[in-house]
Amino acid sequence: MKTDLSLQWTPTNIQTLLQNPQRLLQHAQWQSAIQHFGGLNGFYQYLRSLRLNERQLNLLTVITAYPRASVSEYCEHLHIHAATFHRHQRDLWQTLSTQLTSEAPLKQAQPTPAMQLRPQKRSQLPHPLTHLIGRAQEIAFIHNLLQHTVRLITLTGIGGIGKTRLAIELAHELEAERTQKIFFCSFVDILNPEAALPFLARQLGLNDNPQSDDLIELLAEYFSEQPSILILDNLEHIxxxxxxxxRLLRQTSSLKMIVTSRVRLNLYGEHVLPIQSLSVADPQIQLALSDIDNFDSLRLFISRAQAINPFFQIDQHTLAQIQAICHKLDGIPLALEFAxxxxxxxxxxxxxxxxxxxxELLTNSTNDAEARHQTxxxxxxxSYQLLEPETQAFFNQLGIFQAPWDSELCYALFPQFTQAYVDQQLATLLEHQLLKRFTLNNASAYMMLETIRDYAQQKLDSVQNLVIIQQSIINYLHDYLQVNPYADSNKEDWIEQIQFYYPHIVQILDWLDQSGYDHRLAExxxxxIPxxxxxxxxKAGLDWCKKIIDANNDQYDLIYAKILYYFTIFHGYYWNSVMDDFYILDKYLETSIKITKNYLNEELFIAExxxxxxxxxxLHNNDIAFxxxxxxxxxxxKYSRHIDVGRVYNNMANVFRLDGRPEKSLLIxxxxxxxFRLANDYKKLSIALGNYAASLQAVNRIDEAIEALNEALAHTKANNDLQAMTLNLMYLFDVFWVTKQKSAAAAVLEEAKANVRILRNRYFDHWIDQSEQRLAELNQQGS
Incomplete structure (x- = not known):
């Protein structure tokens, strides 16, 4: 870097003063100039007071803290790539050059005290000790509202979400514009609404003599002198x-207000901006270190961790754990700072x-935190204490829900109240930011942040008759499942609704299981099961079916019989083997058939x-199997169940093929x-054609095998069934490999690999590896 000795705020000179200041300070003119700021530290402090954005301020802070660090060390501190660092650095030098040239021009041999460089009255705004992380969108949105003649903006959100910190940042940005006077007043210590206006007047230095008829008139006159923005912090309790x-806003057109409150003011003309949690990364997604800047919750946690522990380093393992912490704390800034x-x-x-x-963990160890922010x-x-007693009781009972719920489930939780009353209480909790509302199937559904849910579950301990409340939820979900059974005609809607209710269903299954055998558990x-x-x-199906079987007290009814059957189904899927448990599975099925024969209209289930x-x-005796x-x-x-007929024939044929009797399997x-053709079930048809082709290949009927596989592939492609398509491509590859058709085998393998990349199935991955090896061997034989 070539040093520019001219007494000017050029980007090169600024970079020298920050990273190698002695190159300039050995010259008297620069030494004199920097002394006007009170030395280098005073100069660096002055730079931080300029109008820099968050990224520029971060970069300046790191460079002044580590002036001789390498580029790679800077990148590690800032979690950015080298190219990004150089681009940000050039931008910072240019910004500082422009602002210093405008606000602090250097003059040869003119010893002007540093205090006179920016003559202005000291700001009365609070000055945070840390810089704000995130909230750029919220700040831009509020600036936009203010420019469009909006005069009352209320920032709402749960405690600890950062409303006050955002308001202070806004105050400083607005003050820097110098187009209006900015006033900030916190009411956190004011407990009586009647004391609020006199307190405000005192903060402004006005006479709040009780003899004054109307403080509104006095305040209106004060704010009418010039355009003003009044920021009022913590109004939820007054x-x-x-x-x-x-009234004050109506009496002076030159005044605008920004209010922070956990609840909106509910005034005409009020614009409400709910402040949300900081952006959180899904803990199931693995992030790179370069992704940290994309998530404000990660940036906040890391910034505060490194402030208290300068040796706190981030690697891939630590980043994954911080992701989990931020997710569990819902991206709430105060909770992240505590952690x-x-x-x-x-x-x-x-x-x-x-x-x-x-x-117990999340407490504030600093000595200067407000009482309400100590833990x-x-x-x-x-927030809870702001609620009326009946709303507190309502909130306490909601702690029973461990997952989002809909209105119907909530009505079931409060059978003693009308639906209108329940809706009113939900609306109140939404207003206080203790619930979140979303839409599910065009209906309202509700949820709590995990942190709030933990708080609610602690309050649940104070609820009386908890068992009765549990029974209300059990009865509702039990009846819902009986009235809305699974059916092919509504299976997609049914699956979607059950997916929403599933956490609650698991919860009531646990309640019933703990209370001893209850036939509702089996039902x-x-x-x-579907x-x-x-x-x-x-695994869940297997375990719960086993619990029903083990707990059954000689109630051999139809539901018990069907649970015996489905136990064998889950066993087959989960263990993929019946060898070790053959006698148990045989016993369960025989018992299931015996019980079911006592019921009318169950022939199809018996056949299954x-x-x-x-x-x-x-696997033991083919004669018994057949x-x-x-x-x-x-x-x-008898019932013309063509699909089921085809399934059974396919099972029989598989036994012959795997026993080395392909000719017999072909007939079946x-x-x-x-x-399957009669049933127009082309998915199962394609599977049967693939099996059929494998038997044709075994008896060397290659052309017929290729014809069957081509038909199967046509059906799977028409139905976009990638799994069945890939299975048939596997069969086709084997045919081409056996017949040494290298080009055809290679083309089929490439098509299968494209499908496997989408399916991400380990079984197919293993087959791809084997097939590539077999193809390589075939190519070597050819060469």
Missing amino acids: LGIAPLLS AGHCNQLTTTEIINGLNKRF LYATLDW IVYAI YWLKKNYF SYNRLGIIHS NNWRRSIEVFK YQKAIDA
């Missing part, structure tokens, strides 16, 4: 002042574990049980294919 503020404050004593792993009792519990309790388990199968929750029994016996399959086919044919596969 909302009685709201009508007076409305980060432990980074000088605890590891991030220990902090995560401590969040299981978050209200996370106190912050939430401040709920049976009703939810959901477990659809979502591949095989015989099919399952055939599958289990096919006997069960014949019984199954007889019933399915053909019956399966014919049945």
Whole structure:
């Protein structure tokens, strides 16, 4: 870097003063100039008072703290790439050059004291000790509102979300514009609404003599002298002042207000901006270190952690843990600062574990915090105490929900109240930012942030008759599942609704399981089985079916019989083997069939049980297996259940093919294919054609095998069934590999690999590896 000795605020000179100041300070003219600021430290402090954005201020802070650091060290501190650092650095030098040239021109041999460089009255605004992280969108939105003649803006949000900090940042930005006078007044210590206006007057230096008829007149006259913005902080506990503020705004057109409150003022002309949590990364997604700047919650936590522990380093493992912390704390700034404050004593792993009792962990260890911000519990309790007693009781009872809920579930929780009353209480809690509302299937649904839910669950301990409340939820969901059973005609809507209710269903299953055997438990388990199968929750299905079987007290009814059957289904999916438990599975199915025969109109279920029994016996005794399959086919044919007939024939043919009898399997596969054609079920048809082709290949009927596979692939492509398509591509590859058609095999393999990249199935990944090896061997043989 070439030093510019001219006495000018050039970007080069500014860079020299920040990173190698002695190059300039050895010259008398520069030494004299910097002394006007009180030396280098005074100069650096002056630079930080200029109009810099957050990124520029961060960069300036790091450079002045580590003036001789390398580029790689700066990038590590700032979590950016080298190219980004150089671009940001050039931008900072240019910004400083422009502002210094305008506001602090250098003059040869004119010893002007530094105090006179920016003659202005000291700001009366609060001066935070840390810079604001995030909130750029909110600040831009508020600036836009102010420019469009909006005169009353209320920033709302839960305690600890950062309303006051945002308001202070706004105050400084607005003051820097110098187009209006900015006033800031906090009412955190004012407990009586009647004392609020006199307090405001005193803060402004006005006479609030009780003899004055109307403080509104006095304040209106004061603010009419020049355009002003009055920022009023913490009004949620003195909302009685709201009508007076409305009068004040009406009496002077030169005044605008920005208010922070956990609840809106509910005034005409009020614009409400709910302040949301800082952006949070999904903990299931692995981030790179370069992604940190994209999530304000991560930036805040890291910034505060490094402030208290300068040796706090970020690697991939630590970043994943910070993601989890930020997610569990819902991106609430105050909670993140509390958690980060432990980074000088605890590891991030220990902090995560401590969040299981978050209200014990998340406390403020500083000596200057407000009482309501000393602990996370106190912050939430401040909001809770603003509620009326009946709303507090309502909120306490909502703590029973461990997941989002809809209106119907909420009505069931409060059967003693009218729906209108429940809706009113929900609206009040929404107003106080203790709930969030969203839309599900064109209806309202509600949720709590995890931190608020933990608080509510602590309050749940004070609720009387908790068992009765649990029974209300159990009865509602039990009845809902009985009235709205799974059916092919509504399966998509049913799955979507059950997915929403599923956390609550798991909760009531646990309640019923803990209270001893209750037949409703079996009925709920049976009703939810289609959901477990659809979502591949095989372990959950297996465990709950086993609990019903073990707890059954000789109630051998139809539901019990069907749970016995579905236990064998889940067992097959989860363990993928029946060898070790063959006798148990055989017993369960035989018992299921025996019980079901006592019920009318259950022939089809019995036929399905015989099919399952055939599958289990096919590993031990084919004669017994085929006997069960014949019984199954007889019933399915009686009811013209072509799909089911095809499934059973396909199972029978698979046994012959795997036993090395492909000729016999061909005849039965053909019956399966014919049945699927009758049913117009092209998905199962494509699977049967693939199996059929494998048997054709085994007897060297290659052309017929290729023809069958081409038809199967046509069906799978028409239905966009990637899994079935890939299975048939596997069969086709084998045909081309056996017949040494290298080019055709290579083309099929490439098509299969494209599907596997989408499916992300380990079984297919293994097959791809094997097939690539086989193809390589084939190519070597050819060469």
